[in-house]
Structures are given as C-alpha cells and as structure tokens.
Amino acid sequence: MTDQVFKAKLRAIQADRSSGAAELARSCLEILIETALQDNSDSTQEFLDKLISRIDSLSLSRPSMAPIANLLNIFRENIAKFKNHPPLEARKRCADAARQIIKASIIATEKTVKNAAALIGNNKTIFTHSYSSTVLQTFTQLSRQNLKVIITEARPLCEGFRLAEKLSELQIPTTLITDAQAGLFVRKADMILVGADSILSDFSTVNKTGTYLIALSAYDNSIPFYVCCEKYKQILPNGKQPELEIMSPEELKAPVLPHVNVENIYFEITPAKFITGWINEDGVLRIQPH
C-alpha cells in the first residue's frame, strides 16, 4: 500500500461519521493488514518502521475514541517480537496478529451484547441516543421478546434516521423523536442504553453529544442509565484524556451570518455519577446504586 493510498484511507477514517469507535478500530487494523501483506521493504526493520509509523498516524486519527489507540497499542506491542523474522514471515505474522485482535474484539462485542440482552429481558422499552452498533445488536437479539425502542434523531447528521431504518426492518415498534424531546420520553422508558466512544478511568463516558442531557433526565426520573461497550474502550489511568472532536459547522446547515459562530462539538462526557452501570464482556459493573 503506497503512502498516497494510506493517506486517503486515513482521511476516510477521520471523516467517517457513520461508524462507531469499535468498527473504526477494526478498520484501522484492516488497513495495517493490507500494509503488511502488500509490503515490499528490503528488510524486516524497514517494514516494521513503516508499520509503526502508520500505527502512530492511525492512533491519532480519532482522539475521542479510545478503542482505536487501545487496540493499536496491543498490536504495536505484539509486533515487536517479530523483528528477528525474515521480511516475508514478519509480514505474515503481523497480519495474523492484527486478525487475532479483530477477532478478539468481535468476540468481546458478542459477549457484551449477550450480557446487555440478558439484563434487559422481556417486554421492555429501551431509550437510546445516536447510533451504536453494540446497542443495535442488542436490540436485534431482543426483537422477538416484545421489545419497544425510543430513539433520538441525533443532530446534526441524524444517524437516528439510519437506526430507525434498521429497527423498522427488524419490525421493532420504535418511537423517533428530536433530541430536545428526550426529557419527555426518557420517563416512558424502562432503561436508557447507550454505547460509548470511550470510558474514562473513573467510568465517566464519552459518547455522542446529547448523552449527558439524557443521563440528567434519566437521573431526575429514576430511570436506570446503562452504558454498553467492550472493556478495551476504557482509557487506562495513565492514558491520555480524550479530546472532544469538533466537526464542521456546515453540518448544521445553519445560515452563515456575521457575528454568529456555529459550533459542532460531536462528543461529550457524561459524569459517572449519572451512570447506573457498565455492561461489558465480563458482565454488568454497577457504577451507582440508583
């Protein structure tokens, strides 16, 4: 893979508004598999240097999303041990190592989904925000258990409309609302279930902007608020705190006016004190007693 092709793929990762953090982390690993398999460096050291430089670029591509840096870190640690192999063998082993990490992350997601579905059970109404593939998989598992779902449109790009289409295909009775109506509809739900882009070391959660408001109204109405995501989404205590990514203000399609500044901050932190629990591949971790 030439540098030019790599840079185009990196830009696509940066611009992607529709994939979740876990999907993007796996896409990054796929890019590194291609890099390894298409490599034609003269030496293993030259190959590994190139791979590590690309790992570094990809790690910084989406600063609100911990799993990208976390999974790429595991990969970076794995490949160091291939430095004494001949180039052809090193490339193959690097590709295999990346595939292993992808596979492990998919298994972690499957277990997380199973745990979320078990916690929810039959005949429940679940409120979610934005588009999380883990949450969608949970809804898919529960589609024959008399599940009802309330979803937000999730401005500015309205990925809630895409989620509505998936839920419609699954024949799940769904209520679609504006983000502003969250306070009116949270109280009609049995539980709030959202994905996460990152979990901080204190269990505060980085997710699509609007999540904090939903958590506040869930707390005010005594509705349990759960985050569901794999453990590798957590930032380690010594890890870098996530940047809250800012996207183009043009996404709002607001009028362009002198003296008016349009803001489009995509992610926000929901403090742990408003989070009932974290559902991950190990089970349900209680964060707050409410």
Add this chain to the structure above:
Amino acid sequence: MTDQVFKAKLRAIQADRSSGAAELARSCLEILIETALQDNSDSTQEFLDKLISRIDSLSLSRPSMAPIANLLNIFRENIAKFKNHPPLEARKRCADAARQIIKASIIATEKTVKNAAALIGNNKTIFTHSYSSTVLQTFTQLSRQNLKVIITEARPLCEGFRLAEKLSELQIPTTLITDAQAGLFVRKADMILVGADSILSDFSTVNKTGTYLIALSAYDNSIPFYVCCEKYKQILPNGKQPELEIMSPEELKAPVLPHVNVENIYFEITPAKFITGWINEDGVLRIQPH
C-alpha cells in the same frame, strides 16, 4: 367579518409556529376588534353572542398558551357591561376594550424587558432556547453592554436560525448550537434566560420542548435559570392545566417507515425546583435559592 374569514384566521393562529404566546394573544384580540367593527347584527345581544362565540373558539386555539385564554377572559368580562348600549356604541366600546388590553400587555412586556435587562447588566453571556420576543427585546436593550449570547437551533423548525439573524443584525456576538449541545454550552453562560408560553400556579413553566433539559444542566452546573414573561401568562390556581400541543410529525423530515412512529411534542413543563426566578413586570420573583 364573515364566519368563513374568521375560521381562516383561527386556523392561521392554530398553525402559527413562529409567534410567541403573547403575540398570538394580541392577534386574537385584533381579530375580535375587526369582528366588532365589521359587525352588522340587528341587536346588541346578537352582536355580543357572536363575539363571545368567537372568544370561545380563540380561547381553545392554543392549549399550551395561557395568555390567550387569560387575555380573552379579561375581554369577556369587560364586554358584559356593554349589553345595554345600542349596537353601534357596543361595537365601538368592545373594540376599545380590546385595544386597552393589547396596550396593557405591551406595557407589561416593556416593563418585563426592563427588569430582565437590569438584572443581567453589563458584560454577560446569556444562554437561551427557542425564540421568545421578550428575550429578544431584552437582548436588544443590552446590545451596547458587551452582551454575548448562546442560542439553540430549536428543532424541528429551527426558529433559532431566525433568532440568529436578528442577533446578527444587532451585532451581538452569538454562538449557535444544536439542541443536543446544550449541556456543553450551558456551563459557558452566566445565566439562562427563556420566555414562557404559560406559568403554572406553582411556577413550573411551559415552554418549547428542550427547556427542561437545559434547566437540568443549568442546575447541575450551578448556573442561574430565569424565566421572563408577563404575569398574565400564569394559569390561575383554578385554571385548566395546559395541554402540551402536538404538531405534525412531518416537521421532523424523518423517513416514513413501518413500525416507526415519529413524535413531535412542542411544549414541555420545567418543574419549579429547577427555576431560579421569574422576571415579570413587577420585578424578579425568586423561586429557588440556587
């Protein structure tokens, strides 16, 4: 004014998404002035019966907006005393009574605006939601006092864009955000200031959906939350509780899908416990100590 013309005007009041409750209440009184001046009933009783029937229809036109019923109630009480006048005189007196009520309501708004501007003072950043003409008049008064404003787009019809245009004309530095970003931007403000469609007898406030979420995050961040509106917006203790008006789901421009129900509830109640104070024509009424 024929019944046909009246019905068209009534429908326009019901469909109006851009005017506030006070403006619509005054528009109702203007319709009644026209009704009076164009009347050609044979007797004063016939005229008053027609007028009262139209007062009744207009009173029910916007069930989330207390001032419509409140101002029309004052008018209904006033006109009873003209029943012994000849028709021509009764029509003139009814029109004058309606003009008096309109005038008094404008004076109440002016005093409310003056009190809000005095409370805010110089060099402040104020966060507001939706479009309130009382709030806009307050911003206009403060436009030379180094005011900064943060506003929401206010889905589904985005009346925040219209407010942005007005603030741009006033050269007030303005930040425009999605409704979902309220939690991120409330903490950058010195105060939240919103209008109201109705105030309940316990000071809970009916306003555009999304207001409750903003009040929750203001409370969580210890930012004072003020409502500014005239006293006639309060529902008396024996008054009918407001209905939260539901508008067409088509306003969301969401995809039409089987199993997916789009909801568009326009107004919500913000409980008094999250409201710092009510600014009206008399001054500032403290509701909560925070």
